[in-house]
Amino acid sequence: MRRGKLTIPEARQLSRLPVKQRESAQALVEQGRARNIKDSMCKVRLAGQVQAIEEMVLPKGKYHVLVADPPWPYAKRSSDTTHRGTIPYPSMTIDDIEALDVGSLAHEDCILWLWTTNAFMAEAHSVARSWGFEVKTILTWAKDRMGLGDWLRGQIEHCLLAVRGRPVVTLSNQTTLLHGRVGEHSQKPEEFYRLVELLCPGSKCELFARSRREGWNNFGSEVEMFSADEI
Numbered sequence: 001m002r003r004g005k006l007t008i009p010e011a012r013q014l015s016r017l018p019v020k021q022r023e024s025a026q027a028l029v030e031q032g033r034a035r036n037i038k039d040s041m042c043k044v045r046l047a048g049q050v051q052a053i054e055e056m057v058l059p060k061g062k063y064h065v066l067v068a069d070p071p072w073p074y075a076k077r078s079s080d081t082t083h084r085g086t087i088p089y090p091s092m093t094i095d096d097i098e099a100l101d102v103g104s105l106a107h108e109d110c111i112l113w114l115w116t117t118n119a120f121m122a123e124a125h126s127v128a129r130s131w132g133f134e135v136k137t138i139l140t141w142a143k144d145r146m147g148l149g150d151w152l153r154g155q156i157e158h159c160l161l162a163v164r165g166r167p168v169v170t171l172s173n174q175t176t177l178l179h180g181r182v183g184e185h186s187q188k189p190e191e192f193y194r195l196v197e198l199l200c201p202g203s204k205c206e207l208f209a210r211s212r213r214e215g216w217n218n219f220g221s222e223v224e225m226f227s228a229d230e231i
Contacts, residue, residue: 064202
Protein backbone atom coordinates (compact mmCIF):
# COMPACT_ATOMS: atom_id res chain seq x y z
CA MET A 1 0.00 0.00 0.00
CA ARG A 2 2.79 2.44 0.87
CA ARG A 3 4.40 1.83 -2.52
CA GLY A 4 1.09 2.53 -4.23
CA LYS A 5 0.77 -1.01 -5.60
CA LEU A 6 -2.22 -2.06 -3.51
CA THR A 7 -5.56 -0.48 -2.72
CA ILE A 8 -7.05 -0.80 0.76
CA PRO A 9 -9.66 -3.40 -0.38
CA GLU A 10 -6.90 -5.44 -2.09
CA ALA A 11 -4.78 -5.32 1.06
CA ARG A 12 -7.73 -6.55 3.09
CA GLN A 13 -8.26 -9.43 0.66
CA LEU A 14 -4.60 -10.42 0.85
CA SER A 15 -4.59 -10.28 4.63
CA ARG A 16 -7.03 -13.21 4.70
CA LEU A 17 -4.49 -15.51 3.04
CA PRO A 18 -1.76 -17.46 4.85
CA VAL A 19 1.66 -15.78 4.54
CA LYS A 20 3.01 -18.12 1.83
CA GLN A 21 -0.13 -17.79 -0.30
CA ARG A 22 -0.07 -14.02 0.20
CA GLU A 23 3.50 -13.84 -1.07
CA SER A 24 2.65 -16.05 -4.05
CA ALA A 25 -0.36 -13.89 -4.95
CA GLN A 26 1.71 -10.72 -4.84
CA ALA A 27 4.42 -12.33 -6.96
CA LEU A 28 1.92 -13.34 -9.67
CA VAL A 29 0.79 -9.74 -10.05
CA GLU A 30 4.33 -8.35 -10.05
CA GLN A 31 5.38 -10.91 -12.67
CA GLY A 32 2.41 -10.08 -14.88
CA ARG A 33 0.95 -13.58 -14.53
CA ALA A 34 -2.28 -12.28 -13.01
CA ARG A 35 -4.45 -9.32 -14.01
CA ASN A 36 -4.93 -8.04 -10.48
CA ILE A 37 -4.93 -9.10 -6.82
CA LYS A 38 -8.34 -10.77 -7.09
CA ASP A 39 -7.18 -12.80 -10.09
CA SER A 40 -3.91 -13.77 -8.38
CA MET A 41 -5.75 -14.85 -5.22
CA CYS A 42 -8.03 -17.08 -7.30
CA LYS A 43 -5.02 -18.65 -9.03
CA VAL A 44 -3.19 -19.28 -5.75
CA ARG A 45 -6.30 -20.68 -4.04
CA LEU A 46 -7.06 -22.93 -7.04
CA ALA A 47 -3.51 -24.33 -7.05
CA GLY A 48 -3.86 -25.17 -3.36
CA GLN A 49 -7.21 -26.86 -3.93
CA VAL A 50 -5.83 -28.96 -6.79
CA GLN A 51 -3.00 -30.14 -4.54
CA ALA A 52 -5.45 -30.92 -1.74
CA ILE A 53 -7.61 -33.05 -4.06
CA GLU A 54 -4.59 -34.91 -5.40
CA GLU A 55 -3.46 -35.67 -1.83
CA MET A 56 -6.96 -36.33 -0.50
CA VAL A 57 -7.36 -38.97 2.22
CA LEU A 58 -10.85 -39.58 3.53
CA PRO A 59 -11.51 -39.27 7.27
CA LYS A 60 -11.90 -42.39 9.41
CA GLY A 61 -15.03 -43.41 11.24
CA LYS A 62 -18.41 -45.05 10.94
CA TYR A 63 -20.97 -42.28 10.54
CA HIS A 64 -24.75 -42.53 10.73
CA VAL A 65 -25.16 -39.46 8.47
CA LEU A 66 -23.07 -38.38 5.48
CA VAL A 67 -23.46 -35.17 3.47
CA ALA A 68 -21.50 -34.73 0.24
CA ASP A 69 -21.27 -31.96 -2.34
CA PRO A 70 -18.74 -33.31 -4.87
CA PRO A 71 -16.98 -30.95 -7.32
CA TRP A 72 -18.90 -32.07 -10.41
CA PRO A 73 -16.92 -31.66 -13.67
CA TYR A 74 -18.45 -28.47 -15.08
CA ALA A 75 -15.02 -27.38 -16.32
CA LYS A 76 -15.16 -29.85 -19.21
CA ARG A 77 -18.13 -27.89 -20.62
CA SER A 78 -16.38 -24.50 -20.75
CA SER A 79 -16.68 -24.45 -24.56
CA ASP A 80 -20.45 -25.05 -24.42
CA THR A 81 -22.15 -21.81 -25.51
CA THR A 82 -25.17 -22.61 -23.32
CA HIS A 83 -22.99 -22.75 -20.20
CA ARG A 84 -22.89 -19.29 -18.64
CA GLY A 85 -20.20 -19.50 -16.02
CA THR A 86 -17.10 -21.19 -14.69
CA ILE A 87 -16.55 -22.73 -11.28
CA PRO A 88 -14.02 -21.22 -8.85
CA TYR A 89 -12.60 -24.58 -7.75
CA PRO A 90 -11.04 -27.68 -9.38
CA SER A 91 -13.43 -30.40 -10.44
CA MET A 92 -13.19 -34.20 -10.32
CA THR A 93 -14.16 -36.69 -12.99
CA ILE A 94 -17.23 -38.85 -12.40
CA ASP A 95 -14.97 -41.92 -12.28
CA ASP A 96 -12.84 -40.31 -9.57
CA ILE A 97 -15.91 -39.33 -7.53
CA GLU A 98 -17.34 -42.84 -7.81
CA ALA A 99 -13.98 -44.33 -6.81
CA LEU A 100 -13.95 -42.53 -3.44
CA ASP A 101 -14.29 -45.13 -0.68
CA VAL A 102 -17.22 -43.36 0.96
CA GLY A 103 -18.78 -46.69 1.89
CA SER A 104 -15.98 -47.26 4.40
CA LEU A 105 -17.12 -44.16 6.31
CA ALA A 106 -20.70 -45.33 6.62
CA HIS A 107 -22.29 -47.13 9.54
CA GLU A 108 -24.13 -50.27 8.44
CA ASP A 109 -27.30 -48.20 8.90
CA CYS A 110 -26.51 -44.87 7.29
CA ILE A 111 -28.24 -42.05 5.42
CA LEU A 112 -26.51 -40.09 2.63
CA TRP A 113 -27.45 -36.59 1.45
CA LEU A 114 -25.79 -36.11 -1.95
CA TRP A 115 -25.93 -32.67 -3.55
CA THR A 116 -26.18 -32.29 -7.32
CA THR A 117 -27.69 -30.10 -10.02
CA ASN A 118 -29.90 -30.63 -13.06
CA ALA A 119 -26.79 -31.16 -15.20
CA PHE A 120 -25.54 -34.14 -13.15
CA MET A 121 -28.72 -35.76 -11.87
CA ALA A 122 -28.13 -39.08 -13.65
CA GLU A 123 -24.48 -39.16 -12.60
CA ALA A 124 -25.45 -38.48 -8.97
CA HIS A 125 -27.63 -41.61 -8.93
CA SER A 126 -24.69 -43.58 -10.28
CA VAL A 127 -22.36 -42.12 -7.64
CA ALA A 128 -24.79 -43.02 -4.84
CA ARG A 129 -24.94 -46.62 -6.08
CA SER A 130 -21.15 -46.78 -6.40
CA TRP A 131 -20.82 -45.67 -2.78
CA GLY A 132 -23.20 -48.44 -1.70
CA PHE A 133 -26.42 -46.46 -1.19
CA GLU A 134 -29.96 -46.74 -2.54
CA VAL A 135 -31.66 -43.49 -3.55
CA LYS A 136 -35.06 -43.06 -1.88
CA THR A 137 -36.15 -39.51 -2.75
CA ILE A 138 -34.87 -36.08 -3.79
CA LEU A 139 -34.88 -32.87 -1.79
CA THR A 140 -35.06 -29.71 -3.93
CA TRP A 141 -33.70 -26.39 -2.70
CA ALA A 142 -35.75 -23.44 -4.03
CA LYS A 143 -33.35 -20.49 -4.00
CA ASP A 144 -34.36 -16.90 -3.34
CA ARG A 145 -32.75 -15.72 -6.57
CA MET A 146 -31.70 -17.18 -9.90
CA GLY A 147 -28.17 -18.13 -10.81
CA LEU A 148 -26.44 -19.49 -13.90
CA GLY A 149 -27.54 -22.46 -15.96
CA ASP A 150 -27.85 -24.17 -19.33
CA TRP A 151 -30.66 -22.85 -21.55
CA LEU A 152 -32.74 -21.75 -18.54
CA ARG A 153 -31.31 -19.85 -15.57
CA GLY A 154 -31.09 -22.13 -12.55
CA GLN A 155 -32.98 -21.37 -9.35
CA ILE A 156 -33.00 -24.81 -7.76
CA GLU A 157 -30.48 -27.37 -6.55
CA HIS A 158 -31.09 -30.99 -5.62
CA CYS A 159 -29.98 -33.30 -2.83
CA LEU A 160 -30.47 -37.05 -3.20
CA LEU A 161 -31.55 -38.81 -0.03
CA ALA A 162 -30.07 -42.31 -0.13
CA VAL A 163 -29.77 -45.05 2.47
CA ARG A 164 -27.66 -48.01 3.41
CA GLY A 165 -29.22 -50.57 5.72
CA ARG A 166 -32.03 -49.28 7.96
CA PRO A 167 -31.05 -45.84 9.30
CA VAL A 168 -33.17 -44.12 11.93
CA VAL A 169 -34.98 -41.08 10.49
CA THR A 170 -37.45 -39.05 12.60
CA LEU A 171 -39.86 -38.10 9.83
CA SER A 172 -43.09 -36.21 10.47
CA ASN A 173 -44.46 -33.89 7.80
CA GLN A 174 -41.31 -32.76 5.99
CA THR A 175 -41.60 -32.31 2.21
CA THR A 176 -39.25 -32.55 -0.75
CA LEU A 177 -39.10 -28.73 -1.05
CA LEU A 178 -36.60 -26.64 0.91
CA HIS A 179 -36.64 -22.83 0.84
CA GLY A 180 -33.39 -21.04 1.65
CA ARG A 181 -31.40 -17.97 0.69
CA VAL A 182 -28.43 -18.14 -1.66
CA GLY A 183 -25.02 -17.49 -0.11
CA GLU A 184 -21.58 -17.78 -1.69
CA HIS A 185 -20.84 -20.20 -4.54
CA SER A 186 -21.51 -23.79 -3.42
CA GLN A 187 -22.58 -22.66 0.07
CA LYS A 188 -25.62 -24.54 1.31
CA PRO A 189 -28.39 -22.89 3.34
CA GLU A 190 -28.70 -23.13 7.12
CA GLU A 191 -32.20 -24.54 6.60
CA PHE A 192 -30.67 -27.69 5.08
CA TYR A 193 -28.43 -28.40 8.05
CA ARG A 194 -31.27 -27.81 10.49
CA LEU A 195 -33.41 -30.28 8.53
CA VAL A 196 -30.69 -32.96 8.60
CA GLU A 197 -30.12 -32.47 12.32
CA LEU A 198 -33.87 -32.67 12.97
CA LEU A 199 -34.39 -35.85 10.94
CA CYS A 200 -31.15 -37.77 11.41
CA PRO A 201 -29.76 -38.69 14.84
CA GLY A 202 -26.24 -40.01 15.24
CA SER A 203 -22.71 -39.08 14.15
CA LYS A 204 -22.43 -36.79 11.14
CA CYS A 205 -19.74 -36.09 8.55
CA GLU A 206 -19.79 -33.60 5.65
CA LEU A 207 -17.48 -34.31 2.70
CA PHE A 208 -16.20 -31.43 0.54
CA ALA A 209 -17.34 -29.07 3.30
CA ARG A 210 -16.67 -25.33 3.03
CA SER A 211 -17.23 -24.50 6.70
CA ARG A 212 -17.10 -26.13 10.12
CA ARG A 213 -20.24 -26.99 12.04
CA GLU A 214 -20.49 -27.84 15.71
CA GLY A 215 -21.17 -31.52 16.31
CA TRP A 216 -20.07 -32.54 12.78
CA ASN A 217 -16.83 -33.82 11.29
CA ASN A 218 -16.28 -31.43 8.38
CA PHE A 219 -13.83 -32.61 5.72
CA GLY A 220 -12.57 -30.85 2.59
CA SER A 221 -9.87 -28.69 1.04
CA GLU A 222 -11.93 -25.52 1.69
CA VAL A 223 -13.33 -26.29 5.13
CA GLU A 224 -12.32 -22.84 6.41
CA MET A 225 -13.91 -20.97 3.47
CA PHE A 226 -16.95 -19.73 5.40
CA SER A 227 -17.15 -18.87 9.09
CA ALA A 228 -20.04 -20.04 11.27
CA ASP A 229 -21.75 -16.64 11.13
CA GLU A 230 -21.82 -16.74 7.32
CA ILE A 231 -23.81 -19.98 7.10
